[in-house]
Amino acid sequence: MMTRPGKLRWALIIAALALLEGACRLGFVSRQTIIAPTAMAAGAWQALGSAEMRGHILITLASVAQSIGLAIVVGFAVGAALYRLPRLRRTLDPFLASYYAVPAFVFYPVFIVLFGLNRWPLVAIGFVFAVTAVIINTLDGLSRVPRGVRRTAAVMKLTPLQHIFFIMLPAAAPWLFTGAKFAVVYSFIGVIAGEFVLSGAGLGHAIAFAYNSFDNETMYGLMLLLFLIVGGINMQLWIWEQRLYARRGGY
Amino acid sequence: MPGAVDIDPAVPAAEHARSRGWSALADTVLLITGMLIVWQVATLIIGHEVLTSPLETARRLSAIMADPDFPAHAWETGRAFGTALIIALAGGLTIGVALGAHRLSGQVAAPILVALYSIPKITLYPVILLLFGLGISAKIAFGVIHGIIPVIIFTMNGVRNINGVYFRAARAMRLSGMQTASNIIVPAALPEIVSGFRIGFSLTLLGTLIGEMFASQRGIGYMLVKAMETNDVATVMALALFLIVLATAASSVLLVIDRRLHQSVIAQSGDSQ
Numbered sequence: 001m002m003t004r005p006g007k008l009r010w011a012l013i014i015a016a017l018a019l020l021e022g023a024c025r026l027g028f029v030s031r032q033t034i035i036a037p038t039a040m041a042a043g044a045w046q047a048l049g050s051a052e053m054r055g056h057i058l059i060t061l062a063s064v065a066q067s068i069g070l071a072i073v074v075g076f077a078v079g080a081a082l083y084r085l086p087r088l089r090r091t092l093d094p095f096l097a098s099y100y101a102v103p104a105f106v107f108y109p110v111f112i113v114l115f116g117l118n119r120w121p122l123v124a125i126g127f128v129f130a131v132t133a134v135i136i137n138t139l140d141g142l143s144r145v146p147r148g149v150r151r152t153a154a155v156m157k158l159t160p161l162q163h164i165f166f167i168m169l170p171a172a173a174p175w176l177f178t179g180a181k182f183a184v185v186y187s188f189i190g191v192i193a194g195e196f197v198l199s200g201a202g203l204g205h206a207i208a209f210a211y212n213s214f215d216n217e218t219m220y221g222l223m224l225l226l227f228l229i230v231g232g233i234n235m236q237l238w239i240w241e242q243r244l245y246a247r248r249g250g251y
Numbered sequence: 252m253p254g255a256v257d258i259d260p261a262v263p264a265a266e267h268a269r270s271r272g273w274s275a276l277a278d279t280v281l282l283i284t285g286m287l288i289v290w291q292v293a294t295l296i297i298g299h300e301v302l303t304s305p306l307e308t309a310r311r312l313s314a315i316m317a318d319p320d321f322p323a324h325a326w327e328t329g330r331a332f333g334t335a336l337i338i339a340l341a342g343g344l345t346i347g348v349a350l351g352a353h354r355l356s357g358q359v360a361a362p363i364l365v366a367l368y369s370i371p372k373i374t375l376y377p378v379i380l381l382l383f384g385l386g387i388s389a390k391i392a393f394g395v396i397h398g399i400i401p402v403i404i405f406t407m408n409g410v411r412n413i414n415g416v417y418f419r420a421a422r423a424m425r426l427s428g429m430q431t432a433s434n435i436i437v438p439a440a441l442p443e444i445v446s447g448f449r450i451g452f453s454l455t456l457l458g459t460l461i462g463e464m465f466a467s468q469r470g471i472g473y474m475l476v477k478a479m480e481t482n483d484v485a486t487v488m489a490l491a492l493f494l495i496v497l498a499t500a501a502s503s504v505l506l507v508i509d510r511r512l513h514q515s516v517i518a519q520s521g522d523s524q
Contacts, residue, residue: 005358012359033381091278098502101453106491109479113301185369192371193461197479204374211377219377227370234369235362 035216043221044228053206053218057225060191060203063119067126067187072180074127075134079179082135083142099132108194122194122202129190133182141175142168174244181237188230303485312489315474328470331387332459335394339455340448343399347406347447348432351440357407364407368400372458376465383466390462390470397458398451405447409440442512449505456498 002010017037023029024036035043047053082089104125111121145168153167169176195204203226210219287305294304303311315321350357375396383389417439421431437444463472471490478486 005355008355008359009363013363034378087278088282090275091282094503094506095282095499097449097506098453098499100450101456101498101502102491102495106475106479106487106494109482109487110301110484113482113484114297188369189371189373193373196373196376197464197476204371207374207377223374223378226374230370231366234366238362238365 032214032216035220039217040220040224043217043219044224045221047218047221047225053222056201056203056206057229059119059201060195061229063122063202064126064184064187064191066123067130067191068180068183070123070127071130071134071183071187075131075179075183076138076176078131079135079138080142083139089139096132096136104128104190108197112198122191122199125194126187126190130183130186133186134179137175137179137182138172141172141179144175145171174241177237177241177244181234181241184233184237185230192226301484303488307485308488308492311485312493315486315489316493324470324474327387327467328459328463328472331390331463331470332394332456334387335391335398335459336452336455338391338395339398339402339451342395343402343447343451344406344437344444346399347403347444348410348436348440350403351407351410351413352432352436354411357411361404361407364400364404368404372396373461376462379462380466385466385468387467389466390459390472393462393466394455394459397461398455401454402444402447402451405443405450406440409443409447410436412443413439442509445505445509445512449502449509452505453498453502456494460494 020029020034021036021038024031024034024039082092107128108121108125111124115121115124149167149171153163158166191202192204195202196208199205203222207219207222207226210216210222290302290305294302299307350360372393376393379389379392379396383392413436417435418431421435426434460472460475463470464476467473471494475487475490477483478490
């Protein structure tokens with residue numbers, strides 16, 4: 001059973017698509033600018049049928065997955081370390097807060113020279129984009145573990161390992177999950193941006209290539225696929241996240 | 252770890268804050284020094300061709316800034332960023348207040364906004380170019396699409412969490428919609444709005460620069476992409492340093508305002524403990 005806002009949301013999305021479809025079919029919008037949603041879907045379907053395009057998509061997904069994994073592991077470790085070093089954390093705070101104002105992919109050429117012309121510079125860019133969000137959310141989660149819970153752990157004389165696994169991790173879980181969610185978002189942004197700028201393969205490269213060869217159907221088809229992939233993953237993560245916070249009695 | 256960290260020393264608040272202010276400044280200086288040392292060591296390990304040293308980068312930056320073309324590029328970026336920021340903040344505030352005040356619209360829009368926030372907007376650059384053409388309007392549009400969504404989301408959440416009594420008071424005083432928005436909603440949700448502005452500021456700058464990298468022949472983003480293409484690492488590093496310093500400074504100021512507002516709200520509502 002769908003809720004009322006849910007129904008309205010779908011109605012709104014369908015109405016917007018229908019409006020765009022009509023505007024395109026009736027020629028209010030130039031075909032060189034935007035193509036009808038059904039044409040986009042056809043382009044997406046065609047792209048899925050081509051082995052070359054599937055290759056681009058898979059290679060992007062593989063790089064994104066590597067970058068997410070690295071960002072979560074390293075970001076979590078750094079976040080936990082900073083939590084134990086409050087003075088360093090206080091000093092670092094304004095730098096973490098302004099981190100996303102700097103377009104990190106300007107360092108892409110540096111990574112290319114470092115790692116060579118392969119997929120690693122892209123993984124590195126995704127990682128650099130994602131890791132800070134994980135650090136920030138790890139810190140946020142660990143510092144929100146209620147004092148009473150930590151005191152109880154001290155009273156029960158838990159060992160440091162027990163303290164981590166029975167107290168800190170479960171209590172901070174929603175925020176750690178938010179960090180992981182941002183790792184997914186930012187890894188996609190970083191890898192795709194890198195592929196746009198300088199790369200010979202991947203979804204970002206394929207979109208840029210279609211644009212440069214005036215192949216609007218392929219371009220919009222690939223964009224649609226990308227948005228469906230990213231949007232789908234994110235909606236699912238968002239739903240799980242809301243559940244986690246609800247269980248935690250979020251504040 | 253637990254126990255010792257929890258106990259606050261009984262120092263008078265003002266004195267405590269002052270001494271912490273000074274030591275915080277010292278810590279920041281220490282941290283920046285540490286970062287410069289790490290950077291220098293990294294340069295020595297991986298080589299000057301890949302990563303220029305701090306001193307070389309600073310020299311290169313002063314050379315770029317002394318260049319007669321630089322003010323025009325900086326002005327171009329500043330103009331595009333300023334316009335985009337005004338549109339993103341004003342538009343985001345208006346939409347956020349409207350969505351926050353009307354419960355059903357907010358529920359309908361929230362997941363859509365989250366999905367829009369998460370898509371890599373860089374892929375939209377062909378669409379933006381096709382719609383706006385090359386030039387400053389494409390850059391501004393790029394800045395706005397990056398910056399406006401977080402401002403909407405933060406404002407909306409802030410407005411939603413306003414105490415319902417305030418709205419009833421507004422109705423009792425027969426305030427018009429505009430009056431309610433400007434006299435009740437915005438002041439009550441100000442801390443969240445400022446948090447949203449802070450994120451919006453960062454992302455608008457990022458968006459404007461990305462726009463310049465793809466859709467422009469002028470501006471700092473264009474200088475960056477040109478240096479990237481010619482593999483001019485010294486220029487890339489110098490421009491990155493320039494942006495990092497500016498963005499961090501602006502963001503720190505906003506962060507201080509942000510924290511003050513959140514603290515004063517907690518103090519007023521009396522539930523700080």
